[in-house]
Amino acid sequence: xxQEMEFKNIVxxxxxxxxxxxxxxxxxxxxxxxxxxxxxxxxxxxxxTFDIELEETEVTKITTLEEALKLLEELx
Amino acid sequence: MxxxxxxxxxxxKFGEVKAVKWLNRKEILERSYSExxxxxxxxRKGLLAEGFExxxxxxxxxxxxxxxxxxxxIITGCTTAVPLDAALPCEELIDLINRSDSEALFLSPKHRPxxxxxxxxxPKLQKVWMLQEEVEDVPADTxxxxxLRNSGKNAEGDASCPDAEDIATIIxxxxxxxxxxxxxxxxxxxASNVEAVKISxxxxxxxxxxxxxxxxxxxxxDWLKGFSQGATLCINDSLLHMIRNMxxxxxxxxxxxxxxxxxxxxxxxxxxPSIPKAVLAEKVFGGKLHTIFTGGAHLDxxxxxxxxxxxxxxxxxxxxxxxxxxxxxxxxxNNKPGSIGRPLENVEIRFEDGEILVKGTSVMKGYYQMPRExxxxxxxxxxxxxxxxxxxxxxxxxxxxxxxxxxILSNGENxxxxxxxxxxxxxxxxxxxxxxxxxxxxxxxxxxxxxVVEAKALDxxxxxxxxxxFLDEYNKNQPTYRRITGLVIRxxxxxxxxxxxxxxxxxxxxxxxx
Numbered sequence: 001x002x003q004e005m006e007f008k009n010i011v012x013x014x015x016x017x018x019x020x021x022x023x024x025x026x027x028x029x030x031x032x033x034x035x036x037x038x039x040x041x042x043x044x045x046x047x048x049t050f051d052i053e054l055e056e057t058e059v060t061k062i063t064t065l066e067e068a069l070k071l072l073e074e075l076x
Numbered sequence: 077m078x079x080x081x082x083x084x085x086x087x088x089k090f091g092e093v094k095a096v097k098w099l100n101r102k103e104i105l106e107r108s109y110s111e112x113x114x115x116x117x118x119x120r121k122g123l124l125a126e127g128f129e130x131x132x133x134x135x136x137x138x139x140x141x142x143x144x145x146x147x148x149x150i151i152t153g154c155t156t157a158v159p160l161d162a163a164l165p166c167e168e169l170i171d172l173i174n175r176s177d178s179e180a181l182f183l184s185p186k187h188r189p190x191x192x193x194x195x196x197x198x199p200k201l202q203k204v205w206m207l208q209e210e211v212e213d214v215p216a217d218t219x220x221x222x223x224l225r226n227s228g229k230n231a232e233g234d235a236s237c238p239d240a241e242d243i244a245t246i247i248x249x250x251x252x253x254x255x256x257x258x259x260x261x262x263x264x265x266x267a268s269n270v271e272a273v274k275i276s277x278x279x280x281x282x283x284x285x286x287x288x289x290x291x292x293x294x295x296x297x298d299w300l301k302g303f304s305q306g307a308t309l310c311i312n313d314s315l316l317h318m319i320r321n322m323x324x325x326x327x328x329x330x331x332x333x334x335x336x337x338x339x340x341x342x343x344x345x346x347x348x349p350s351i352p353k354a355v356l357a358e359k360v361f362g363g364k365l366h367t368i369f370t371g372g373a374h375l376d377x378x379x380x381x382x383x384x385x386x387x388x389x390x391x392x393x394x395x396x397x398x399x400x401x402x403x404x405x406x407x408x409x410n411n412k413p414g415s416i417g418r419p420l421e422n423v424e425i426r427f428e429d430g431e432i433l434v435k436g437t438s439v440m441k442g443y444y445q446m447p448r449e450x451x452x453x454x455x456x457x458x459x460x461x462x463x464x465x466x467x468x469x470x471x472x473x474x475x476x477x478x479x480x481x482x483x484i485l486s487n488g489e490n491x492x493x494x495x496x497x498x499x500x501x502x503x504x505x506x507x508x509x510x511x512x513x514x515x516x517x518x519x520x521x522x523x524x525x526x527x528v529v530e531a532k533a534l535d536x537x538x539x540x541x542x543x544x545x546f547l548d549e550y551n552k553n554q555p556t557y558r559r560i561t562g563l564v565i566r567x568x569x570x571x572x573x574x575x576x577x578x579x580x581x582x583x584x585x586x587x588x589x590x
Contacts, residue, residue, distance in 0.1 A: 012346065013342055013343055013346035014339070014342050014343075014346075029517065029561050030561065030562075033515075035335055035338065035339065035486070035487075035516050035517075036335075036487065036556045036557065037315065037335045037336060037338075037339045037487060038339050038342065040314075040315040040316050040318075041315070041316075041318065041319060041339050041340075041343070043316050044314075044315075044316040044317050044318065044319060044320060045319070047316065047317075047320075048320060054316065056314060056316065059316075060556070
């Protein structure tokens with residue numbers, strides 16, 4: 001499974017939107033139905049899955065799938 | 077009974093049991109009850125030696141061993157602790173330090189960038205102790221906690237025991253008038269709440285503390301109640317790592333707000349159905365978790381049944397900061413899912429027009445420096461909760477509505493819509509505004525100021541983009557729970573009552589969407 005697909009599968013755990021229907025501009029809160037805690041838990045899962053470390057102050061700026069995916073790529 | 081008595085008894089009974097565990101990167105550090113008590117006593121003696129007896133002392137920081145030892149050092153002596161929300165912007169913290177008349181401050185290293193602003197804008201503030209062992213490059217009047225403790229170790233005198241009616245702590249809570257209110261809780265308020273909640277745990281029971289420590293629910297029920305039982309309190313270093321930390325600390329018991337339960341449920345529900353529930357429970361909850369106490373907001377009873385399938389009992393309770401905080405709770409022995417449990421034995425309850433009124437030893441002394449608000453909430457010793465409810469034939473309490481306008485989010489945060497509306501109304505393009513809580517977030521419903529719209533010839537798109545830009549700017553400085561995530565631009569002014577007040581109950585009905 002490629003990284004983007006793995007990423008979307010993690011997103012799908014918290015959302016009713018299916019991975020294949022997700023697009024980069026979708027916003028976690030408004031379009032994917034994440035609560036603030038879903039978002040934190042999701043980021044924790046990203047850390048564990050992709051072996052990265054996220055700064056809480058940095059991640060609060062992320063609103064869309066594209067931004068999160070870009071950050072993930074930068075940190076690897 | 078005082079918190080000091082409870083703590084001393086625990087140290088005597090559980091001296092070598094681990095009181096606190098926390099992470100330093102990947103290493104688990106720990107401190108026993110007797111080791112912790114040494115720091116509590118030296119902090120208490122240090123505060124006395126430095127002349128802070130009878131003074132108010134603020135704390136800003138997330139959960140840490142240094143935070144809780146300092147807090148206990150304050151409240152076991154004759155000083156008053158003022159724990160503040162570490163997520164608030166700098167200017168709001170300055171306002172709360174000033175309004176609480178705090179003369180000293182314990183500050184987490186993360187908040188070091190705010191230090192100069194606090195010293196410059198809080199005239200009563202005499203000393204700051206950073207919640208760390210050593211400090212470098214700090215302004216005058218700023219020290220490390222080690223320096224305070226050393227001053228205590230070298231001092232002869234110890235603070236005398238506070239009086240049961242002395243104010244132990246002031247906890248700020250959202251106000252309906254637009255200003256947060258400082259709830260004054262006495263020594264007896266805190267101790268009687270710890271005693272009245274009939275939950276027992278074996279010494280060394282692991283509790284993972286995931287709620288913000290400045291909240292009464294976390295402070296009293298995780299920490300003070302946990303310490304009274306000889307429990308080991310494990311610190312969750314970040315909400316990002318709650319699940320990971322459950323695997324690391326393997327808690328037996330946790331306190332959560334409903335939003336946390338909902339988030340964990342999503343992960344359980346998304347798992348491959350072929351994985352046995354016991355295996356999944358071990359992966360997600362660490363393998364030992366048997367009880368979750370929840371409160372602060374409504375929980376759908378559906379989750380109670382769902383978690384039971386994984387061997388976890390969810391027990392719901394009810395409380396508010398003004399009641400130190402627990403008013404009623406379900407226990408393993410007396411549990412009715414869907415209810416918020418039976419009232420504690422130190423609590424009397426009656427109803428006035430459906431509103432729950434509470435009297436008892438856990439009820440606050442009042443709001444600090446707010447006599448009018450105190451009078452409105454405390455009448456003849458009865459606390460008006462703002463919640464509507466009833467008691468069933470078996471003595472279980474149920475909630476079925478609210479009297480006041482507070483928005484209760486499922487993360488347990490109480491948000492005052494008026495407080496936010498007052499700030500948003502400062503923008504000239506905002507004619508009328510009402511903030512509502514929907515889908516666990518806040519929505520601003522704005523009727524644009526028509527004079528501005530006409531003068532600038534703004535079309536619908538321009539109005540939306542200007543208001544959205546304004547909200548984005550406002551959100552930047554707000555804690556997550558106070559950010560506005562939805563915007564509805566109204567075509568018509570809000571419907572008003574005969575007294576010209578906006579009818580809040582109608583705002584979701586007449587123009588639900590833009």
